[in-house]
Amino acid sequence: MVAVVTILRLPLEYRRGYARFTLKKETYVNTMVIPAGIAEVEEEMIALRRRIHAQPELAYEEFATGDLVAERLTEWGYTVHRGMGQTGVVGQLKVGNGTRRLGLRADMDALPIHETTGLPYASKVAGKMHACGHDGHTAMLLAAAKHLAREKSFDGTLNLIFQPAEEGLAGAKKMLEDGLFDQFPCDAVFAMHNMPGHPTGKFGFLPGAFMASSDTVIIKVTGRGGHGAVPHKAVDPVVVCAQIVLALQAIVSRNIAPLDMAIITVGAIHAGDAPNVIPESAEMRLSVRALRPEVRDHLQQRITEVATGQAAVFGARADVDYQRRYPVLVNDADMTALARQVALDWLGEDGLIRDMQPLTGSEDFAFMLERCAGSYLIIGNGDGEGGCMVHNPGYDFNDACLATGAAYWVKLAQTFLV
Numbered sequence: 001m002v003a004v005v006t007i008l009r010l011p012l013e014y015r016r017g018y019a020r021f022t023l024k025k026e027t028y029v030n031t032m033v034i035p036a037g038i039a040e041v042e043e044e045m046i047a048l049r050r051r052i053h054a055q056p057e058l059a060y061e062e063f064a065t066g067d068l069v070a071e072r073l074t075e076w077g078y079t080v081h082r083g084m085g086q087t088g089v090v091g092q093l094k095v096g097n098g099t100r101r102l103g104l105r106a107d108m109d110a111l112p113i114h115e116t117t118g119l120p121y122a123s124k125v126a127g128k129m130h131a132c133g134h135d136g137h138t139a140m141l142l143a144a145a146k147h148l149a150r151e152k153s154f155d156g157t158l159n160l161i162f163q164p165a166e167e168g169l170a171g172a173k174k175m176l177e178d179g180l181f182d183q184f185p186c187d188a189v190f191a192m193h194n195m196p197g198h199p200t201g202k203f204g205f206l207p208g209a210f211m212a213s214s215d216t217v218i219i220k221v222t223g224r225g226g227h228g229a230v231p232h233k234a235v236d237p238v239v240v241c242a243q244i245v246l247a248l249q250a251i252v253s254r255n256i257a258p259l260d261m262a263i264i265t266v267g268a269i270h271a272g273d274a275p276n277v278i279p280e281s282a283e284m285r286l287s288v289r290a291l292r293p294e295v296r297d298h299l300q301q302r303i304t305e306v307a308t309g310q311a312a313v314f315g316a317r318a319d320v321d322y323q324r325r326y327p328v329l330v331n332d333a334d335m336t337a338l339a340r341q342v343a344l345d346w347l348g349e350d351g352l353i354r355d356m357q358p359l360t361g362s363e364d365f366a367f368m369l370e371r372c373a374g375s376y377l378i379i380g381n382g383d384g385e386g387g388c389m390v391h392n393p394g395y396d397f398n399d400a401c402l403a404t405g406a407a408y409w410v411k412l413a414q415t416f417l418v
Helices: 036-054 065-075 134-151 171-177 237-254 293-313 333-347 365-371 399-416
Strands: 079-084 088-095 099-107 154-161 186-197 209-210 213-222 261-271 283-292 319-324 329-331 374-380
Touching: 036 065, 036 099, 036 134, 036 213, 036 283, 036 399, 065 079, 065 088, 065 134, 065 154, 065 209, 088 171, 099 134, 099 365, 099 399, 134 186, 134 213, 154 171, 171 365, 171 374, 186 293, 186 365, 186 399, 213 237, 237 261, 237 293, 293 319, 293 399, 329 333, 329 365, 329 374, 333 374, 333 399, 365 374, 374 399
Parallel strands: 099 154, 099 186, 186 374
Antiparallel strands: 079 088, 088 154, 209 329, 213 283, 213 319, 261 283
16 A cells, blocks of 8 residues: 655645655555655655665674765765774764754665575675665665755764674774764664564654663583593583573563563573484573663572572582673653754654554664664565564565655754754
8 A cells, every 4th residue: 555645734834945755665654745855855865775785884894885875975065084893884963053052863785695585786705795775774864964954054063973783793882982972972863773563654662771781601610521322420411501501481470570682592501412422511592682781780690690500519510601782772852842843843643653562673883872862763664575573584565665765864853953
């Protein structure tokens, strides 16, 4: 079903300078307008998005993508800074005498996944693809950048942050360590991510804890190797791992309050090579998530105690390497209210995702929100082919989101920088 897009209910003064825009692959009827400047560059930005999609680059390898971003920003009059966070790009544009400073962030990196979409612009790099829509996020922010540079319809400082290495290698943290907010101070910072399963072009907002922390735990269990025929002369680390797995599951159900979210996933156990040999050691790899910092701390304490205690029962030793990776992403209440009001004033209630709930996925934008007030928001990506989620070899960013997301960035900048 193609969306019906109209401007009939808007006063005349709000219709001037705006154009009709028809969303593709749409599943609902929405009333909205897209700034004419965004509508004019939509096809150009879709082509740019697909160009990035065809040449994906993994974390800290975003050289070609960074070159493309820097080239466009320079062409449009931004002051461009390269190399922050290794491959990050920051474009700054100052207009008027306003003292307010706004940061808008897009991520650029791809994933080590082999694409199976069969699209004409599918990844040309084996084993790498944009399976999370960072190509779309980059294109949306570039479209907004071009429009804002041309119209200069704000008063203040605009900092556009094109971040590397969101997928697990904490590019946001690296940019902060390299002085992001020291060189480019922001009064508020925002980021947007597409989300399959929500109607195309609708926006989701939630104050407070929005995305879970993400920690990796490596547990090495050391026993005593031996022959499989005489297990009583060995200390079997595989059995110890099995007991630890079962005991870990009781942490969430018996140590964490029922209304608090906590996840402990044992994703891998590596031990031995032969069926008749009891190995000397085994390794467990865990993913641990929480939506409250204090729950995160408690999980670390209990996982460590349970692993070492279970190993000791069997006469083995457990060494726990607890790697705290991404913190809980906490949206500032005031900035989230502002961000939501921008969408509400523009699109009305029909443009919002109702009853937005916290997400158990994680985001390194959380590091930026620890340093600066701001908000992380969602834009619906539609059902997608086969209903696949991000990080799926069949995923693709929905280009029908591009103009809508770019227009939102424009409106947020115009609202904040006054």
